[in-house]
Amino acid sequence: MELNPGELKLDLYCKGIRLHESCSADDDGRGLLRTRGGLGSGLEVLLPGGLYTNIPVEEEFAKKSPYSLHKEKGKYLIRKEGKAVSEIKLLSRPKFYDAKTSTGKPMHRIGVLQGTYLGIYPTEMCGFWKMKPKMNCKFCSVGLNLGAKEEQEKSVQEVVETAMAARDECGVTFVHFNSGFCPDGNELEKLEPYIKAIKEKTGLLVGVQAIPSDDLKKYDRLKKMGVDHLSFCIELYDKEQFCKTCPGKAKYLGQERFLKAIDYCAKLFGKGKVAGEIIAGLESPASTMRAIEEFAKMGAVSTVCVFRPCKGTDYEKTPPPEYEDMLPIFRKLYTSCLDYGIPFGIAPNIKVSIVMLPEECAYLVPNLTPKQKAQLAKIEVMKAAFLAYFKARLALRRNRK
Ligand code: SF4
Structure with a gap:
């Protein structure tokens, strides 16, 4: 059966890809830098339809994948069991990765592109990794990255310089700050100087992904600062699986x-x-779908990551999920946004490689109800209005430079 780009993106998350000897990823692509969410460590590519993705390559399961990547006449081609499936582009390594901050650090050690946005992990290593015994989430590779491929300490100035370079070279619109667990509970306070500086100096959109604070008033402060997006990684909805997979989160949060x-x-x-x-593939699909429904009722979108048994993690031997089990989950993600009137894809130029965006799930849902179609039309209007506003705001910041 021929897969459309959305189906292919999902299938590749589940199966990974083998690199044929005709291509060498490190020559042409962004390289196999691990991504910050602790979930991905693959090859950044552009699929037909403008879909960014990060395909598992290094993991054991990818070595048995029916998919293989070939370089033929200077172009990259995905084959499935030998049969041509799709031509793709490897995402080239941005020039700013090798530029240096004013303090002399290579910028790829400050932040990396995840699709088209800049991901930055500015605080110290997640406290769950430092505990004895370790209490890290079992799928997570963050503790395997920092220091080896990234700087542990990142100053506000270094982060601003890297964000500006990414904005100017790649048209990045969104900077995503990520923090792990800090035993003092001050994750947000530690991110605030970075957020303020990025908002003030670059005009870019800012997202924050941090441990939830029990002092909810802190979020009022973030809103005043101009934070545009927040995400909370509950990871698993099934309580038992949550406790088993995320011992630190279960014990301390x-x-x-x-x-x-x-x-x-x-x-x-x-x-x-x-x-x-939430991570799909470590609990039953029904449980993941219950989470999606619950978040949608609250007005929140679900960010669903397909579980990837990254090398070196506690779960490296756990098999990845089956495509057939993932399909209803991502259909549910799309339809629940439409049914609960939750807008998606509003901010310009945010393409994400490590998850299926809600708008990409349209490829998985061929038929919509009239109400769902009307909601889609509303989203288009919101998108156009936001783009005009964002361009004006960016121009203002650039003129102030
Ligand atoms: S909270 Fe869990 S997923 Fe996040 S960095 Fe820490 S160990 Fe990794």
Whole structure:
């Protein structure tokens, strides 16, 4: 059966790809830098339809994939069991990766592109990795990255310089700050100087993904600062799986804290500006779909990551999920946004490589109800209005430079 680009993106998450000897990823692409979410470590490519993705390559399961990548007459081609499936582009390594900050650090050690946005992990290593015994989430590779491929300490100035370079070279519109667990509970306070500087100096959109605070008033402060998006990684909805997979989160935070923060922030920031992040493939599809429904009821979008058993992690031997089990989950993601009137894809030029965006799930849902179609039309109007506003804001910041 021939797959459309959305189906192909999903299938590649589940199966990975083998690199044929005719191509060498490190020569042409962004390289196999691990991505910050601790979930991905693959090849950044552009699929037909303008879909960015990060295809598993290094993991054991990818070595048995029916997909293989070939370089033929200077072009990259995906084959499935030998049969040509799709031509793709490897994302080239941006020049700013090798530029240096004013302090002399290569910028790729400050932030990396994940699709078309800039991901930055500015705080110290997640506290769950430092505990004895370790309490890290079992799928996570963050503790395997920092220091080896990234700088542990990133100054505000270094982050601003890297964001400006990414904006000017690649048209980046969104900077995403990510923080792990800080035992003092001050994750947000630590991110605030970076957020303020990025908002003030670059005019870019800012997203924050951090441990939920039990002091919900902190989110009022973030809103005043101009934060555009928040996401909360509950990871698993099934309580037992949550405790088993995320021992630190279960012991020190609990699922309730995530749900409260999502609910509070979705009301505070507005529909579609908050995401509940969940991993599909480590609990039953029905449980993941219950989470999607729950988040949508609150006004939040679900960010659903397909579980990837990254090398070196505690779950490296756990098999990835089957495509057939993932399909209803991503259909549900799309239809629940439409049914609950949650806008998506409003901000310009945000293409994400490590997850299926809600708008990309349109490829998986061939038929919509009239009400769902009307909601899609509304989204188009919101998109156009936001683009005009954002361009004006960016121009203002550039003129101030
Ligand atoms: S909270 Fe869990 S997923 Fe996030 S960085 Fe820490 S160990 Fe990794």
